[in-house]
Amino acid sequence: MDNFYFYSPTYFVFGKDEENRTGELVKKFGGSKVLVHYGGGSVVRSGLLDRVKKSLTNAGIEYVELGGVKPNPRSGLVYEGIDLCRAEGVDFVLAVGGGSTIDSAKAIAAGTVYDGDFWDFYCGKYIDKALPIGTILTIAAAGSEGSGDSVITNENGMFKRGATGDGIRPTFSILNPQLTTTLPPYQTACGITDIMAHLMERYLTNTDDVVTTDRMIEGLLLAMIEEGPKVIADPLDYEARANIMWAGMMAHNNSCGVGRSQDWNSHDIEHELSALYDCAHGAGLAVTFPAYLSFAYKHDVKRLVQWAVRVWGCEDSGDDEATVAEGIRRFREFLKAIGMPGSITEFGGKAEDIDHLAHSACFGNGRDGYLHGFVKLSEDDVKEIYRRML
């Protein structure tokens, strides 16, 4: 196990109706003037936004609003948010929504107290300071409610970059599973896939002797396999929603990723799919992960046998290749059963795009022609992985 530090100081408030405590929580953590940040649509229609604002008012907290966050949140709105926070003397940023809204709020919170251009953080500058951030989560997926990460798309070129730092770990996060019951099955399944991918990116490691975190990841994957189909069958299943929501946070606050190298090749490969085809990130991951595993498993067959046996209940027949193949087959079958695509053609992917996709994955974002995760992948390797997604 490698040396590490782990810091997850967020105050998590979980359960039915807890969003009505928003005002009280902002007050507890010292906020007096809040930016309420959100997308639009369902947060407004469902009445959630009104309940949150009422809670702030009841606690005597002033606020200003900034809606309009889009999936793959944009830099333009971040600049707008920073200007607004400075002009209005905002001292607390509240995100009401999913991963995109939270990531946008994190960028605004960091940018407001920074003298330079907030984009510096998305070019590698560590974020150690930001306005305190609160989140009210409406989809179990990205794990941004408990992480120190944020991804923003720069509108000047439309490219995505990530930033990181303890400064943007949320001060509090409210997780009410009821708020996720109105999500359509497809979006729910995308969230489930994203959570499982966050676990798999940590599972695929080159660090030896990581028994404790291996077992935690396997446990969380098993929980997703048990609970995922329940919410697809019955979107109103509160208990399954609750189990998925807590697993989604645990999958990405890094409790089970500490002290080990992590992969993230699949995320890099997927980002090209959602950029080109505008598919949902989770749907892209559903296609990417099995294809990637079928290519990369040879790098550490024993680890993948362990995964097939413990997570997918495969028999350890002694024929490692066959065991891994069966594990991947069951993974694909699971993703299909919850409604995820099995091929990029299902969201418009074409064989003739593969050269572009692979080149962009390997040379975009200033990369050196390779992806350096669990396995080092060349451009040709990445092409082969994309071909397996057809």
Add this chain to the structure above:
Amino acid sequence: MDNFYFYSPTYFVFGKDEENRTGELVKKFGGSKVLVHYGGGSVVRSGLLDRVKKSLTNAGIEYVELGGVKPNPRSGLVYEGIDLCRAEGVDFVLAVGGGSTIDSAKAIAAGTVYDGDFWDFYCGKYIDKALPIGTILTIAAAGSEGSGDSVITNENGMFKRGATGDGIRPTFSILNPQLTTTLPPYQTACGITDIMAHLMERYLTNTDDVVTTDRMIEGLLLAMIEEGPKVIADPLDYEARANIMWAGMMAHNNSCGVGRSQDWNSHDIEHELSALYDCAHGAGLAVTFPAYLSFAYKHDVKRLVQWAVRVWGCEDSGDDEATVAEGIRRFREFLKAIGMPGSITEFGGKAEDIDHLAHSACFGNGRDGYLHGFVKLSEDDVKEIYRRML
């Protein structure tokens, strides 16, 4: 799943040699004058205390010292620590040792900033404020390095009480598995048992639909079953020590105990054993837990079948009673294999003490004649459980 809040703001620094960063960490979290609190013996002999003091001096941090913490830490030393902190203007309390030292440090940190008698906290007053606390952990067992709990023995009557509150969650905790390699096998095994007991106390729940936390607990138990025997066979096995140390923290910071009722009957039953026979807490738990399970399993056979199958690899034969019995047998066998006692007679327990033990368990600490955990236990029930430990 029940509503809950979860808050574990401790900054964990994990790995080889990390205690040399103590001064830097105290500074990072605003300390300028430290109380260095410890027991004695090995912390001094091993040179750890000197390394820690050197690290403080190198960072320009002043300190005063208070040693002498005993297992089952006493109120007298806490009062002494509070007086010392006030007289010297201490603004940071640093515990160097195991659970007893950390619990004592927590009491001092809370008492120093409190106008009344610190014992109020151990009579039920919630601790929301204390001096910041740092810990340098030397044994994987109690989980106090990541918890908001502390247990102190009042010398005026020699009774134990617990206090709790977010105010005493450590600000930082340094976990270096190397520091645990000099522990004798017996103490190591007691620690392993304590960690498994912390997991089991959470596993035994009356809350339905807790799949995610069930799976996490099972994963952590499996890690202990895999790694425990390795450190008993080879105390210098760093990797196994590391896995156990992180599992010990995760077992008790409540990540996997949220949203569910918990048990703690076994801890209450054990406390009488360590009080009367002065046995190690872990050794008492090793005898208590299997006896308790053999009595209590009927309350929710299906849950115990799940445990036997998933944790101990028992076959689910359909004969639930037999499956649970086999799980308990494997649990006993595991504890015996790591060197734990299988009967209270091994540390001086006698049949004629049982009436006293059961009465004290059920009526001590202001109790109402029953223990109210997973199963409600009467005095007669508790007698029967003690009889099964002979």
